Amino acid sequence: EVQLVQSGAEVKKPGASLKISCKPSGYSFTSYCIVWVRQTPGKGLEWMGTIYPGDSDTRYSPSFQGQVTISADKSISTAYLQWSSLKASDTALYYCARRWVGPSYNWFDTWGQGTLVTVSS
Amino acid sequence: QSALTQPASVSGSPGQSITISCTGTSSDVGGYNYVSWYQQHPGKAPKLMIYDVSNRPSGVSNRFSGSKSGNTASLAISGLQAEDEADYYCSSYTSSSTYVFGTGTKVTVL
Numbered sequence: 001e002v003q004l005v006q007s008g009a010e011v012k013k014p015g016a017s018l019k020i021s022c023k024p025s026g027y028s029f030t031s032y033c034i035v036w037v038r039q040t041p042g043k044g045l046e047w048m049g050t051i052y053p054g055d056s057d058t059r060y061s062p063s064f065q066g067q068v069t070i071s072a073d074k075s076i077s078t079a080y081l082q083w084s085s086l087k088a089s090d091t092a093l094y095y096c097a098r099r100w101v102g103p104s105y106n107w108f109d110t111w112g113q114g115t116l117v118t119v120s121s
Numbered sequence: 122q123s124a125l126t127q128p129a130s131v132s133g134s135p136g137q138s139i140t141i142s143c144t145g146t147s148s149d150v151g152g153y154n155y156v157s158w159y160q161q162h163p164g165k166a167p168k169l170m171i172y173d174v175s176n177r178p179s180g181v182s183n184r185f186s187g188s189k190s191g192n193t194a195s196l197a198i199s200g201l202q203a204e205d206e207a208d209y210y211c212s213s214y215t216s217s218s219t220y221v222f223g224t225g226t227k228v229t230v231l
Contacts (some may be wrong), residue, residue: 035220037167044124045159045167045210047220061219062122071213081210095166106214107172 003036004096004112011118012086019082020115022096025065030054031065032098035108036070036081039093051079052101057101086119093117125150125223132229138199141226143211144192149221151192155214158187158196162207163200170209171196198228206230 007021011012022034036048049060053072072079079096094115097108126144133139141151143158150156156174159167169178170185174194184199196212197207211223 023144045212045222046124047212047222050220057178059218062217090138097167106153106220107157107161107168107169107212108167109172111166111168 006112007117034079127223148216150212
């Protein structure tokens, strides 16, 4: 069974750093890209960026460029989303999902369960 | 990149058909046949319902269908059932090699 299992909920203070993870199973890690999506009550779903684990080639949404870092460790088949200095506005539910690596495959067919990040003083 | 525009809510009675629109621009919806649709029940992750405008993944009911005309894509649900009550989001590939989601539509089964 194909699954993307994400790390658990986090509560952090403003200014703290954070790295959340997404570990796929049931398929070859380098056959699919991993995308990260933010969900907030006010803005719905937002695509943050995509990484191809094979060579760590990464593309970011202009809205998130410089705000987060997407990475992957293919030795342990895990993708990451990290912040160096969290803000209250980063409070949201974050999903990872997969997309087949081919350029004509532009949909996200399997999603993780989501990681809730709460940033509060 | 602005979010694609969807109606905030659509409702229908069991057995009826409804349509959800998703309006973008020639740089996203209108420029590519790369529109997908996702269903999200409360507290659950999104689920792929339609890809490449009108294709259904294996296991998705044929009551769901997609289409596109110009800069507007549509998701139709026929024979509405209680289990269809959820939020629906469209998504499109863009000319900037990025992705954009729609604003989301809450479907209510009366």
